[in-house]
Amino acid sequence: MENAGKLYLCATPIGNLDDITLRVLKTLEEVDLIAAEDTRHSIKLLNHFEIKTPMTSYHEFNKIEKARYLVEQMRQGVSIALVTDAGTPGISDPGEELVRQCYEAGIEVTSLPGPAACVTALTLSGLSTRRFCFEAFLPADKKDRQWILEELKRETRTIIVYEAPHRLVRTLGELLEALGNRSITICRELTKKYEEAYRTTFEDALKLYEMQEPKGECVIVIEGKRIADIQDEQVKSWEEMPMEEHMAIYEGQGIERKEAMRLVAKDRGISKRDVYQYLMNRKES
DSSP: OTTOOEEEEEOBOSSOGGGOOHHHHHHHHHSSEEEESOHHHHHHHHHHTTOOOOEEEOOTTTHHHHHHHHHHHHHTTOOEEEEOSSBOTTSSSTHHHHHHHHHHHTOEEEEEOOOOHHHHHHHHHOSOOSSEEEEEEOOSSHHHHHHHHHHHTTOOSEEEEEEOGGGHHHHHHHHHHHHOSOEEEEEESTTSTTOEEEEEEHHHHHHHHHHSOOOSOEEEEEOOOOHHHHHHHHHHHHHHSOHHHHHHHHHTTTOOHHHHHHHHHHHHTSOHHHHHHHHHHHHHO
């Protein structure tokens, strides 16, 4: 779209103001307008760096209508920077709606990398960083929340969850009940003076925070379910099923009997000969 403006997703510090990038500072100075999740919060950042660019509010409760307005502004050539209260826009905030509308309207979008609490906490956690899933805040709706917790029971990747301090004990209790007593790291006050990465378990964390009120926004990094534990559960599940029924599952898929016996033996962690002998004994009895 000729002469159209552009959307800049500007990552801002999650605590320590020195974490802002030179590219973000330059962009915030040069754009025509800054769309901020909370202008009262962002004005402190702008004042600190003596940036005079005008601001407008863009938050969860006006994200659809305000996104339409901002897109129309960009159609007319206005360049806009989007900032969240802290961290990278679009991560657990309404920025994704504005990005979606920009793409639908043919507006160019670029992301200026910088701080993100989820990645910062993951690298501090001491847990596996090779594979992870980000859940942000668990849903407030009871049914949706329970559905997510059930889904996480078998998650083998490291899990990252956000939580407010006044809800931390409740959420830790629900996670303990759903996932069992796993290793976790609770990160608070990230990049600030009293930054803490508390390596613990659900049970020990509950004991602490039931006596000592947590402070600051929290990121909970949770050990994924061990693959060996899943395999043990699968073997146990097969062992509880009659072997004839187990065989019938595979033969019902058109698998030949010898191959079905091999698969049953593998599922149960026994030899093919054991399966054959059992079936023969059942046939003779």
